[in-house]
Amino acid sequence: MSSYKFECLNVSISPEGVARVEISRPEALNAFNTQTWTEIGQCFTRFKSDGDVRSVVLSASGRMFTAGLDLKEAMTGPLSKPRDPDADVARKGYYHRLFILGFQEAISAVELCDKPVVVVVQGGCLGIGVDLISACDVRIATEDAYFMVKEVDIGMAADIGTLQRLPKIVGNGSWVREVCYTARKVPAKEAHFVGLVSSVHATTADAMRTAVDIAGTIAAKSPVAIVSTKHLLNYSRDHSVREGLEYTALWNTLAHNSHDMATAIVSSLRKQPAHFPKL
Numbered sequence: 001m002s003s004y005k006f007e008c009l010n011v012s013i014s015p016e017g018v019a020r021v022e023i024s025r026p027e028a029l030n031a032f033n034t035q036t037w038t039e040i041g042q043c044f045t046r047f048k049s050d051g052d053v054r055s056v057v058l059s060a061s062g063r064m065f066t067a068g069l070d071l072k073e074a075m076t077g078p079l080s081k082p083r084d085p086d087a088d089v090a091r092k093g094y095y096h097r098l099f100i101l102g103f104q105e106a107i108s109a110v111e112l113c114d115k116p117v118v119v120v121v122q123g124g125c126l127g128i129g130v131d132l133i134s135a136c137d138v139r140i141a142t143e144d145a146y147f148m149v150k151e152v153d154i155g156m157a158a159d160i161g162t163l164q165r166l167p168k169i170v171g172n173g174s175w176v177r178e179v180c181y182t183a184r185k186v187p188a189k190e191a192h193f194v195g196l197v198s199s200v201h202a203t204t205a206d207a208m209r210t211a212v213d214i215a216g217t218i219a220a221k222s223p224v225a226i227v228s229t230k231h232l233l234n235y236s237r238d239h240s241v242r243e244g245l246e247y248t249a250l251w252n253t254l255a256h257n258s259h260d261m262a263t264a265i266v267s268s269l270r271k272q273p274a275h276f277p278k279l
Contacts, residue, residue: 004046006043007039008023008025008035008039009023009043010022010061011043013052016054016220017052017055017223017278018054018215018216019047019053019055020056021056021058022058022059022061023036023059023061023066024060025061026061026062026063028070029062029063029064029066029124030065031068031071032068032128033070033073037103040106040107040132041105041106041107041109044056044109045112047113048109051278054115054218054219054223054279055116055118055215055216055218055226056117056118056215057118057119057211057212057215059119059120059208059211062123064123064124064125065121065122065123065124065125065133066124066127066129067126068150069128082095103159104161107135110132111165114227114230114231115227116137116138116215116218116226116230117136118136118138118139118140118214119132119133119138120140120142120207120211121133121145121207122144122145122204125145125146127148127151128160130148131165134169138214139198140197140198140199140210140211140214141207142188142201142202143202145191146185146187146191148183148185148186150183152183163180166180168237169196170196171195172194175194221276222258222261222264223260223278223279224255224279225260225264228251232244235247236248263276264276
């Protein structure tokens with residue numbers, strides 16, 4: 001039985017090390033309230049140091065991945081209630097900034113978790129949903145999926161990661177600016193064309209099977225090699241080629257001191273599957 005108990009997430013871990021995380025607020029179209037994003041941050045922070053987890057499949061229940069921010073809570077929750085209603089703008093702003101930073105850190109926990117995350121998107125993926133999937137490693141969609149950077153339609157700029165990650169994912173600044181300025185619907189076929197998703201499938205079941213297969217393949221490999229690869233990809237994305245190479249040399253000075261390399265080489269020569277201990 002999983003020790004990961006949450007209100008808005010269903011979490012299980014297979015014996016092979018594939019964790020499955022399902023966002024479960026179908027009655028609210030999986031809209032993100034404070035509890036949801038807080039639990040995502042907690043869950044993926046724990047995954048980072050859980051040796052039983054080697055890869056992750058992230059999905060959502062119901063007919064839609066997420067309707068975005070829970071606007072009902074936004075009107076009555078922490079966003080609408082300053083710590084001190086009588087404080088001046090500077091003091092209110094100081095704590096509002098801390099709230100935004102906490103929200104950012106919760107979603108960034110998906111990216112900072114060294115275990116690769118494969119996400120499946122069905123139906124709508126609005127607002128914070130795009131922030132979330134942009135922090136994942138591999139994105140898979142159903143044919144009925146669509147994506148909307150919706151924040152401008154509620155009078156704000158996206159502030160949880162889309163504007164920072166999306167340009168680096170698709171590599172087309174003109175397209176990114178268009179969809180962020182207009183908040184228009186991006187169908188799955190177009191998302192695949194620009195490189196936002198790896199593949200598109202007829203049904204959610206088909207997409208989930210593909211995601212679980214990918215995660216299973218990852219989980220069967222050396223966990224040292226996998227976490228190193230994700231960490232170095234993320235570092236290199238945010239640094240120059242020279243800085244990335246120098247950091248990789250330093251990182252592998254440690255990571256090469258693993259029995260996994262010898263195990264993998266011998267297994268390859270013998271044409272046998274390799275088995276690696278957990279991290």
